[in-house]
Amino acid sequence: xxxxxxxxxxxxxxxxxxxxxxxxxxxxxxxxxxxxxxxxxxxxxxxxxxxxxxxxxxxxxxxxxxxxxxxxxxxxxxxxxxxxxxxxxxxxxxxxxxxxxxxxxxxxxxxxxxxxxxxxxxxxxxxxxxxxxxxxxxxxxxxxxxxxxxxxxxxxxxxxxxxxxxxxxxxxxxxxxxxxxxxxxxxxxxxxxxxxxxxxxxxxxxxxx
Amino acid sequence: xxxxxxxxxxxxxxxxxxxxxxxxxxxxxxxxxxxxxxxxxxxxxxxxxxxxxxxxxxxxxxxxxxxxxxxxxxxxxxxxxxxxxxxxxxxxxxxxxxxxxxxxxxxxxxxxxxxxxxxxxxxxxxxxxxxxxxxxxxxxxxxxxxxxxxxxxxxxxxxxxxxxxxxxxxxxxxxxxxxxxxxxxxxxxxxxxxxxxxxxxxxxxxxxx
DNA sequence: CTATTTACATACATTGTTGATTGTATATAA
DNA sequence: TTATATACAATCAACAATGTATGTAAATAG
Numbered sequence: 191x192x193x194x195x196x197x198x199x200x201x202x203x204x205x206x207x208x209x210x211x212x213x214x215x216x217x218x219x220x221x222x223x224x225x226x227x228x229x230x231x232x233x234x235x236x237x238x239x240x241x242x243x244x245x246x247x248x249x250x251x252x253x254x255x256x257x258x259x260x261x262x263x264x265x266x267x268x269x270x271x272x273x274x275x276x277x278x279x280x281x282x283x284x285x286x287x288x289x290x291x292x293x294x295x296x297x298x299x300x301x302x303x304x305x306x307x308x309x310x311x312x313x314x315x316x317x318x319x320x321x322x323x324x325x326x327x328x329x330x331x332x333x334x335x336x337x338x339x340x341x342x343x344x345x346x347x348x349x350x351x352x353x354x355x356x357x358x359x360x361x362x363x364x365x366x367x368x369x370x371x372x373x374x375x376x377x378x379x380x381x382x383x384x385x386x387x388x389x390x391x392x393x394x395x396x397x398x399x
Numbered sequence: 400x401x402x403x404x405x406x407x408x409x410x411x412x413x414x415x416x417x418x419x420x421x422x423x424x425x426x427x428x429x430x431x432x433x434x435x436x437x438x439x440x441x442x443x444x445x446x447x448x449x450x451x452x453x454x455x456x457x458x459x460x461x462x463x464x465x466x467x468x469x470x471x472x473x474x475x476x477x478x479x480x481x482x483x484x485x486x487x488x489x490x491x492x493x494x495x496x497x498x499x500x501x502x503x504x505x506x507x508x509x510x511x512x513x514x515x516x517x518x519x520x521x522x523x524x525x526x527x528x529x530x531x532x533x534x535x536x537x538x539x540x541x542x543x544x545x546x547x548x549x550x551x552x553x554x555x556x557x558x559x560x561x562x563x564x565x566x567x568x569x570x571x572x573x574x575x576x577x578x579x580x581x582x583x584x585x586x587x588x589x590x591x592x593x594x595x596x597x598x599x600x601x602x603x604x605x606x607x608x
Numbered sequence: 609c610t611a612t613t614t615a616c617a618t619a620c621a622t623t624g625t626t627g628a629t630t631g632t633a634t635a636t637a638a
Numbered sequence: 639t640t641a642t643a644t645a646c647a648a649t650c651a652a653c654a655a656t657g658t659a660t661g662t663a664a665a666t667a668g
Contacts, residue, residue: 216519367568
């Protein structure tokens with residue numbers, strides 16, 4: 191079976207990316223040979239090398255393809271300008287974890303990036319890529335907390351910058367724990383309660399006295 | 400240079416472990432060949448294979464050697480029974496990060512475990528090893544928060560279990576951010592302030608109104 | 609004093625991975 | 639219709655890493 195149409199070629203490309211994700215997830219990035227990926231995709235190494243220069247290029251293509259869904263998470267933070275900024279913060283966090291729950295491709299990709307990839311040489315830059323969304327989210331959180339303060343919703347003695355830092359650490363740690371816990375553990379179900387508790391800590395009115 | 404005394408052999412063993420840490424840190428675990436480790440330690444692969452069965456055994460030996468310092472971190476949590484349990488929580492977190500700052504071996508080991516190791520096959524169990532201290536710390540935090548509540552130091556509407564979960568996520572995320580940030584970044588200096596802010600959120604008295 | 613064990617070094621056989629090269633059928637453009 | 643670029647398959651040489659097997663001198667036990 192050889193030369194097919196452009197659409198077929200694109201399908202082959204996506205098949206290879208999917209196969210790469212599964213194989214990376216199962217074997218880890220460094221123990222994944224392109225031979226394995228090709229076999230999982232039902233093609234030969236030749237096809238893989240045609241579409242991607244090397245393993246790193248395939249990795250980054252996979253990352254970009256799988257995480258497109260996530261980029262909307264913090265846009266969500268300012269879509270809800272109408273209401274309570276603390277609610278918006280809570281909802282954006284919840285949205286993120288809901289997306290992770292419902293989109294296995296995104297979850298697997300994060301698992302690969304967190305636990306099955308070594309950040310050296312060609313992959314050293316991935317660390318920055320993982321950090322950047324954190325920094326951006328922190329900036330947006332600061333703004334939201336400032337609004338909350340101005341609106342009198344947040345406890346007045348709290349500093350928006352400090353709260354943003356606390357929340358970013360919280361989300362990152364929560365996400366790590368969520369990823370590291372086996373599915374079915376209590377962790378995964380508690381997440382939304384934990385987010386609610388976290389945000390409620392900042393509110394003027396005690397949450398559920 | 401051949402057969403030496405038992406003390407020399409032990410020194411050789413430690414040299415190999417140190418060399419392994421440096422090489423793992425620089426090249427990542429999977430790209431570290433035992434040849435590289437041997438060269439860095441100034442011995443041959445034969446010596447490495449004499450002391451350790453394979454790369455995984457060397458990895459675990461390194462882990463155990465380097466992280467012995469840390470185990471005392473949460474014992475610290477209950478040494479200070481006399482005073483304020485919220486202070487004890489804060490101090491134990493601060494102690495942990497101070498140790499990380501002053502002990503490069505521990506920091507490098509955590510960097511290896513976090514960013515330079517793929518948790519598959521022989522290394523899959525490392526994930527559990529990383530999680531276990533978190534679970535233990537969470538249990539101890541719950542107790543401490545219960546004490547704080549009983550003593551009337553903590554805001555009465557807060558739930559000790561929920562606070563422990565929040566704090567564990569916070570510490571894990573903070574630690575990840577700390578590890579991922581290059582040394583010299585603002586992050587590293589802000590850590591103690593962030594911990595103080597985090598704990599102060601739970602106090603009855605507003606921190607620094 | 610010798611016998612054995614220890615602590616390595618050296619050599620080798622096997623395997624896996626890579627990237628390049630070559631082959632070829634098809635799509636597409638002229 | 640023909641020429642050429644495209645999308646893939648198949649093969650291959652080179653290398654790197656692993657684990658094991660064997661060699662050996664010094665330490666230690668008896």
